[in-house]
Each structure stands twice: as structure tokens, then as C-alpha cells.
Amino acid sequence: MYRLLIIDDEEAICRSLQFAFEDKYKTLVANNFSTVEKYTSMYYFDVILLDLKFGEINGLEVLKYIKNKIPECQIIIMTAYSSIDSSIKAMKLGAWDYVLKPLSLDNLKIIIDKALEHKDLSCRLQDMQDELSTIKSDKIIGKSKSMKDVFNLINKVKNIDVNVLITGESGTGKELVAREIHYNGKRKKGRFEAVNCGAIPKNLIESEMFGYEKGAFTGAIKTKKGKFVLADGGTLFLDEIGEMDFDIQVKLLRVIQDKIVYPIGSEEGIKVDVRIIAATNKNLLEEIDKGNFREDLYYRLNVINVKMPSLRERIEDIPLLVEHFIKKYNSTLNKNIKAVSPEALQLLKTYNYKGNIRELENILERAVILTENEMIDIYDLPYQIINNDNVKISDDKLIVSVYETFDTIEEKVIRKALEKIGNKRKTAKILGISERTLWNKIKKYGI
Missing domain, CATH: 3.40.50.300 (P-loop containing nucleotide triphosphate hydrolases)
Structure with missing residues (x-):
């Protein structure tokens, strides 16, 4: 139920208006400014009826006070015909509308209804604008x-x-x-x-x-x-x-x-x-x-x-999700990443995502931030991804990590080169070392 505050120094008018609206709204009345201060500190009001001739106090000052206290509130000015200029000033200060005395209850009800309708629409529009960025950037993706x-x-x-x-x-x-x-x-x-x-x-x-x-x-x-x-x-x-x-x-x-x-x-x-x-x-x-x-x-x-x-149950959706998140973070981070390499995509497809789509998004956000190229490669992915024993990559490439020692990386390189080339002399030449050095390394690493 909406809350309505009636502000008028004439008690008879307040009683009449309260009687007219109390069945439809939670209605309170204020005959002096101290009561206005009390009620606006205690309650949130959706609509306020304010008499511009409020005793010795300028109604425009009361209006300013209320708009500062409850900016979303719709204020309707009650005024005599001779005060129309002041009513127009009031609307410039944020009042919704004004009504002339003597009051027509039917007309006043229509104005209040329109004020509340406008208030609700404004709130909903703001909510929709707040949600718009979320709706645009985050959507359900999948063809599985x-x-x-x-x-x-x-x-x-x-x-x-x-x-x-x-x-x-x-x-x-x-x-x-x-x-x-x-x-x-x-x-x-x-x-x-x-x-x-x-x-x-x-x-x-x-x-x-x-x-x-x-x-x-x-x-x-x-x-x-x-x-x-x-x-x-x-x-x-x-x-x-x-x-x-x-x-x-x-x-x-x-x-x-x-x-x-x-x-x-x-x-x-x-x-x-x-x-x-x-x-x-x-x-x-x-x-x-x-x-x-x-x-x-x-x-x-x-x-x-x-x-x-889970993401593990819909592996075929990973390429679509990867494409979506790259576009998203290209936009937010002002990057121009065009794709991921086949090897990197293979890594992403074989990883066991305990955090599901949220974890995949975090991985790709990190990769977009760190990569200096237009394509995300395996080396742009975090350690837990590239250190995956289930991954098979092309036989001329090798996965290494910054978390590994030089000896570990050297052993991997020598093993991979020997496996790929199949000849120790050629392997030594390609690696830029002597055959004796290669033999010593083979012995050291037990290859």
C-alpha cells in the first residue's frame, strides 16, 4: 500500500482529505513543520499533498526540504488561483503537478494515480537500465x-x-x-x-x-x-x-x-x-x-x-563459450583477441572445471589480459590448465610452465627433440650443443 502525506495548516482540510484517501493509502497529516520533519524522518512517502500557503512558512522551502529528504517522492501542490506563479516555480523545483483550491476530489484522485504510475514506471525504467548491461554481456549459451x-x-x-x-x-x-x-x-x-x-x-x-x-x-x-x-x-x-x-x-x-x-x-x-x-x-x-x-x-x-x-557434461559448448567470453573481454578491456589456438582450445576442452562456466570465464579473462598477441595460446593459460596429463598436443610443440625448474624444462626439451628427430647427432645440432654435451644430458636425466 502506498504512503500519502497531507501537509496543510488547515485541520479541516486535512481531516477531509485523510477520510477520502485512507482506504486506498496509508495516510498521515501534518499541520506544522515540526510534524513534517518528524514524519519524513520516520517514513518513506510515495506521494505528498503540499499546501503552498503553509502558515508562516514558505511552501517552496518545505518542498525543497522534502525533495532533499525523499527525492523519489511525488509532490502535488495545492494552491489558490492567485498563487499559480508560485506553483510553476514549485514544479521547476521538482513538484509533480498542482491543483487549484477549492479541491475537486475526483480530479485529485486522477492526478495522484498518474503521479504514482509515473513513479512506478520511472523506477522500473531505472531497474531495466541497471539490468541492461547484465543482459547484454551475460546470456545463456549452448547447443548441446x-x-x-x-x-x-x-x-x-x-x-x-x-x-x-x-x-x-x-x-x-x-x-x-x-x-x-x-x-x-x-x-x-x-x-x-x-x-x-x-x-x-x-x-x-x-x-x-x-x-x-x-x-x-x-x-x-x-x-x-x-x-x-x-x-x-x-x-x-x-x-x-x-x-x-x-x-x-x-x-x-x-x-x-x-x-x-x-x-x-x-x-x-x-x-x-x-x-x-x-x-x-x-x-x-x-x-x-x-x-x-x-x-x-x-x-x-x-x-x-x-x-x-555441469560444464563437464556439455563439452561441445566450450568453443561457443570461449568465443563469447573473448568478445566480452575484448570490449571491456579494449583488446583485439581474435581466437584461441587449436592447442589452447584442446586444453580448455579437456580440463575438469570444478567451478564450471564461472571458472572458464575467469580463465579467459586472465588470458585476454595477459596475452600480447591476437591469439590466445597455451602459454597464456594458467598452470592448472597446461599441467593436464590428459591433453594431447601436436608433436612439434611442448608445454612448459614458469613454475618449473630449468632442469625440468631442459629434460622435457631434450626428450621431445629426441622423440621427434630420432637421431642424436641431428638433435645436438638443432639444440645448438655438442654431441658430448647431449650424451651427458641424456645420462644426467636418465633418458
Whole structure:
């Protein structure tokens, strides 16, 4: 429910307006500036009706004070016909609109509705702009059978208001799936709010999700909207739901069932329309058996399950992902990397990614930063990649690492040269050493 503040030094007008709007909005009135200071410090207001003739105080000064205190608030000026010039000045200072006295309630209701609609659209536009860079740079990529199954499921559920549980190892792109469902579905005009249940301390997760009133606890210096209220009409993404405290699970279940949120310190519930998409890298059925997760909450969340495959299960997607990340970091780092060498790609395809796509992205970001060429080669990759026994490279190349000793590298070179050339005299000549020296090295390294 929106909050409305009526500021007028005439108590009769305040009472009449409060009576007219209290069923639709949380309505408070202020007849003096000290009350204005009190209420704007205690609460967040969506709309304020301000009389420009406010006792001995200049209404424009009150307007400046409010806009400094609550810049997003929509202020509607109430004024007499003779003060229209002042009303125009007020609009230049940030007022939304003005209405003439005597007031027409029907007209005032229309103006308030339009002000709130504009405020909501502005907030959503800002949210969409904030998300735009993420949507452009991060997207789900894949042509493997397992990813085609994921795309097919996303397409089926994006316009259906059911809760979704996304499961899979860390780094597989679970949040990207949640965003894909939201921004391609019927809720895309609403907000997408995300909560990492594993990153927020236990004592803060409740206030983050449900919000709180000013003074509800030490440090609550102003009212704060929770993620459920912010996501009203949109989607709430609960990442790492398996880490959520058991007590908070009870409250979450109640919100899912009743669709009403109770901010901390408030006895008034707020009705919300939110789609929940949860994600976890844990086996929640095992967590239920251990007594760490509520079974009734699990079945509320797991209406549709999207299983994200690990990168090890979709090797054929690695070339596409490599190409995508090179383009991404070419743009952000102002580089001009054209590709990776066949040997480097082979290394990337045979590596066992414990961190999945997130680890692959970090590897390529590092390679783009470090390489001085237009192609990423094996030597631009980190040690754990090139020191992979499963990798086969062309027989005229050798993998060495800066972490290896000179003796180790020398032994590798001599062994590789002898294997490739097959003749000690020619090998010594190519290596630029005498045959005697080569014989000594062979003996030293036990070749």
C-alpha cells in the first residue's frame, strides 16, 4: 500500500482529505513543520499533498526540504488561483503537478494515480537500465542436448505463474536461467530482485526479504522496503535457498501461502504478487532428511525443476563459450583477441572445471589480459590448465610452465627433440650443443 502525506495548516482540510484517501493509502497529516520533519524522518512517502500557503512558512522551502529528504517522492501542490506563479516555480523545483483550491476530489484522485504510475514506471525504467548491461554481456549459451532441454523448459514456464527451482553445481548459470525466465515472460515489466541466502548474515536475511519499519530495531533509522515488496508484480530470485535459516523458512512458507508480507515492526500486512524462482547447489531432499530444510517449503518451491548441467557434461559448448567470453573481454578491456589456438582450445576442452562456466570465464579473462598477441595460446593459460596429463598436443610443440625448474624444462626439451628427430647427432645440432654435451644430458636425466 502506498504512503500519502497531507501537509496543510488547515485541520479541516486535512481531516477531509485523510477520510477520502485512507482506504486506498496509508495516510498521515501534518499541520506544522515540526510534524513534517518528524514524519519524513520516520517514513518513506510515495506521494505528498503540499499546501503552498503553509502558515508562516514558505511552501517552496518545505518542498525543497522534502525533495532533499525523499527525492523519489511525488509532490502535488495545492494552491489558490492567485498563487499559480508560485506553483510553476514549485514544479521547476521538482513538484509533480498542482491543483487549484477549492479541491475537486475526483480530479485529485486522477492526478495522484498518474503521479504514482509515473513513479512506478520511472523506477522500473531505472531497474531495466541497471539490468541492461547484465543482459547484454551475460546470456545463456549452448547447443548441446542438455542445454536444448533447458531452453525448452524455460520456454514452457516463462509465461506460467508457478514457482521454479533451479538446481545444479556452483557456476553453472542458475541466475542466468532465472533472468531468462523473467525477462522473456509476462512478468518482464515488473522488477527482478535477487537475494543470495548464503551471503547475507542470518540476522539480516529477514529484514532484507520482508523489510522493516523505522525503530523496529537498533539501527533502523528509516523505513525500508523488503525484496518481496520491491518485486511486487515481478520476480524474486532466492539464490542458494539451501543455506536459508530454518526459522526464516517458516516465514517464507507463510508468505508463499498467504501472499502477504509483514515488515519487521509492523502489524499491517502488505499484499504482494511475486513469482519465486529459487536456486541451490545442494541436494534439498538430503537436507530434508538431515532436518535442515522444510519438506513443505521444498514442494512449494519445486513446482518446476530446471536441472543445470555441469560444464563437464556439455563439452561441445566450450568453443561457443570461449568465443563469447573473448568478445566480452575484448570490449571491456579494449583488446583485439581474435581466437584461441587449436592447442589452447584442446586444453580448455579437456580440463575438469570444478567451478564450471564461472571458472572458464575467469580463465579467459586472465588470458585476454595477459596475452600480447591476437591469439590466445597455451602459454597464456594458467598452470592448472597446461599441467593436464590428459591433453594431447601436436608433436612439434611442448608445454612448459614458469613454475618449473630449468632442469625440468631442459629434460622435457631434450626428450621431445629426441622423440621427434630420432637421431642424436641431428638433435645436438638443432639444440645448438655438442654431441658430448647431449650424451651427458641424456645420462644426467636418465633418458
